[in-house]
Amino acid sequence: MKAALRNYRARMQRVLDYIDQHLDGDLDLDTMSAIAAFSKFHFHRQFTATFEVSVHRYVQLARMKQASNRLASNGALSVTEIAMDAGYESPDAFARAFRQRFGQSPSSFRKSPDWAPWLAAFGPLEIARSKLMNTTYTENDVTIREVAPTQVAVLEHRGDRARLNETIESFIRWRKAAGLSPETSPTFNIFRSERTPANPDDYSMDLCVGTDMPISADDEVMKAGTIPGGRCAVLRVNGASHNLEPAALYLYRDWLPASGEEARDFPIYCQRYITFRPDAAAHDVVAELFLPLK
Structure with missing residues (x-):
């Protein structure tokens, strides 16, 4: 792999790592383009071209994945707290988005998660992450x-x-x-x-x-x-x-x-x-x- 391509992938990987570590924070375009050391005017197009999903959609999916994990594993946080951390303005908005994606309310998922639609919903996230993986076999x-x-x-x-x-x-x-x-x-x-x-x-x-x-x-x-x-x-x-x-x-x-x-x-x-x-x-x-x- 050429050095330029390795460097490009490393910069994109820094963005994914930063997103994963700051899902509860303000993931604005200026910050993420600076992490990648790309121009903010081109960063969103570069991200979409690399991962086949927009940066906004990627962040949205990553936050929803974190929220669903917290629902399934952490009874200490309320649904409202989880909704706010996921970037939703109200628990109702979070519940609507959650039900649309998983076919369950957040409370129902917390009691008895249905993993099949959960897995299907995060297919684009899996595909995006796989773009930086080495698929050379020996x-x-x-x-x-x-x-x-x-x-x-x-x-x-x-x-x-x-x-x-x-x-x-x-x-x-x-x-x-x-x-x-x-x-x-x-x-x-x-x-x-x-x-x-x-x-x-x-x-x-x-x-x-x-x-x-x-x-x-x-x-x-x-x-x-x-x-x-x-x-x-x-x-x-x-x-x-x-x-x-x-x-x-x-x-x-x-x-x-x-x-x-x-x-x-x-x-x-x-x-x-x-x-x-x-x-x-x-x-x-x-x-x-x-x-x-x-």
Whole structure:
């Protein structure tokens, strides 16, 4: 990486670190552009170009994440205090924004957090943070593991990836109704096509949750399936798990030809791990990518 690019990324990283450390303070454009040592007239455009989210939106999401963490973990602070620290003018405004984003009132979230919409809401924050991460892999990042077969409930997405969010919402509703929390029941994605096929209608992916509970043949959402066991090449991806295409390309294009191994007749898939801790950062989302081997 060229020195100029390293310096640019370091300056942007200083801004993210400063925001994280001053969420309760006045995060104005003058201060943040000075932290990055960029002109304030161009800083907001540079930030948006780098992180694919505006600085205002980033701060808003980071403050809401902190607020939700405080609700779930700190009974000493009132909802009003948390709302004020998050930059809202009144508890009512905070409650409206909170319910719109998470489908729960702040008080309800404090009593019984629903983590699935919480995770979905902070996707843009995870994506933004991942922009500064190094996604260069080496053979030392890959391990070969003997994997046990896993019984799963499967929701198939077939067709344009633009409609994937609708499928994900159906998946989340089903697993919530079935009591299969991401904390206790593993989450898998089976990639049956490229991320961006030439024909968008050829996009194909399975969303799976590990469970041995019987799935009725009449179930309108899910069907029973199995992720087969056997030898797999495993590549761990930290943080940038919203797009696993670079990791998959490395396994297929670089690692597999050099390894002398042969791929088995089953698609590449991933298991997603999410740490639900009050202090968990967006980059604590981890995925392991599995390439089945003969």
